[in-house]
Amino acid sequence: MSLRSLEKAAPVSVDPLSGREAAAPGSADPVLMLSIGAVERDTGLSKDVLRMWERRYRFPLPLRDQHGERIYPPDQIAKLRAIRRLMDRGHRPGKIINLDLPALEELGRTPAHRSESAGDIDEALELIGNHHLPQLRQLFNLRLMTQGLQRFVLDTVVPLTAAVGDAWGRGEFAVFEEHLYTEQIQSVLRNAIATAQAASQAPRVLLTSFPTEQHSLGLLMVEALLVCDSATCIPLGTETPGQEIVRAAEAHRADVVALSFSAAFPERQAASGLKTLRASLPGTTAIWAGGACMRRLRKSIDGVVQVRTLDQIAGLLTDWRSAH
């Protein structure tokens, strides 16, 4: 008899009347309970990690369904999300995993200094929260016209995106509100890019991200900044396999390959992927790697420029041009 069969025989608290799990502390509506695979998708923490934490730290401690499989109640998922957010900011799991949710949120609040968010950031946040779509669009277009594309990206889009992310993390924004924001900004930026696109000049920059990295907003911001300085952009969207990046760089005779890594992207994978890519590309092709993940990365990688803030882009461009 297998271990799992033994487990199944063990008493499981199922209400014989409703066939549902009995209400245990922290449990809730069965429809809100997620399987380990669903939690992986939801939090970005792999199944292996979830099981490992359970073994090592005794958290999360999911209930079990009638087949002995883990089912995670919403409060544990919320805590996992909070932990994940803090890890993205550099905290280590062992130090924070046994704190409770309020303590975690407090921890998250401190380093995020949203004190000095400018007036138009707050204005935009309010429009998003109140679902005033046309006004939001109008605000973006107004800002774009008064600031110009470059300043719009650096002074409005960057801080606003951070603020939306924070608010979402604190549970102040729903998922769909964050989605809507992303769509609107994308629309505005893509429009501006198409309009500003000039006759193609060097360098030729290929823009994309590695597989599993789905965030396209960072790439779009970079593209906007590059277009401001008349570089030639070859946008591939997100999630291009390593091999394909090499083939694309060759086919388009790219001078630079620019990659974006969000905070959620695992540092290790970023580092190993970049090393492989560096080895596969000709030395004459530069690699620029940016995004929140790169900001945290300690070690530098030979032959890869780590773009820590978007301000650097303009400088990198002039550097490249004076070197060629």
Add this chain to the structure above:
Amino acid sequence: MSLRSLEKAAPVSVDPLSGREAAAPGSADPVLMLSIGAVERDTGLSKDVLRMWERRYRFPLPLRDQHGERIYPPDQIAKLRAIRRLMDRGHRPGKIINLDLPALEELGRTPAHRSESAGDIDEALELIGNHHLPQLRQLFNLRLMTQGLQRFVLDTVVPLTAAVGDAWGRGEFAVFEEHLYTEQIQSVLRNAIATAQAASQAPRVLLTSFPTEQHSLGLLMVEALLVCDSATCIPLGTETPGQEIVRAAEAHRADVVALSFSAAFPERQAASGLKTLRASLPGTTAIWAGGACMRRLRKSIDGVVQVRTLDQIAGLLTDWRSAH
């Protein structure tokens, strides 16, 4: 002693001089060998599936590194990708996994009936294959201007997208070429949508897809068609959880919720998701479901309009308006 330790003691073909794996049939440059995690990211096949297939079908059969961990040579990865492509088109792994790469590519070729592709479709395909980005952009803009947005979507974008998908399925296009096409079309469509957007009229249509459905092009095409007829669009992008769709529909007082399902989306999941959504939304809110998956679905779902071709959109809109 553990099984794994035993394995390590087993003979591994390592060249004692270079310390590298000896060249086995199908092996190649060590930097191109990927770990199981990397293959998961690259092909979208989970580690569990990769190990299961190895056990069941004896493919893939990766080499092992000095720690006994799987390392996959490029040719096996290429075959895995081909299998994955065919599975997305409805093939089953057991039937095709033991075919070789040419046979797999042949399989992809057959069902595609590329006989009657029009002249400008071929022209565009050629530009994509030759990586002539500016000319491609120009062609799109020209078509858009001569045809108008509605006809551009129906007569150019729809068949061209199908043709690109087919060509990619046959291995005639690389992944990055398909990515590039998608990006360009997106840019053109988003631009046109932003330009055409009129003062908001009824109905208010919320556009999105269910989780795991990442294809956004279909949604964009629908949005373009709706904008042509002055409907109000609330685009949420892809992958909105069911709960969130309901909340968003409420917050934005949507009259219609439009969902897109690509060919790869499992029919059953689509059907059950739609039923749940139908039950959660007020009866006054219409649901329109479109995409390749809906075309295959036999049964109709109560209270859900199945949009089988994009031509229907205009009619649906007038129907809705005359009914209100």
Add this chain to the structure above:
DNA sequence: GATATCATTTTGTCCAGGACAAGTGTTTGA
């Protein structure tokens, strides 16, 4: 001839618990 129901096969996900590498932080020694 179409459709519903049920059995069977196929396929993917989950389980346990061990091993170990790579990264991080700390102490020791030059």
Add this chain to the structure above:
DNA sequence: TCAAACACTTGTCCTGGACAAAATGATATC
């Protein structure tokens, strides 16, 4: 002050079994 050695932390990979969920095919019913 630096670096090597050390211990500790953390994530990824391993095996092989069990079983759920999906797809298919067969049979019965309208």
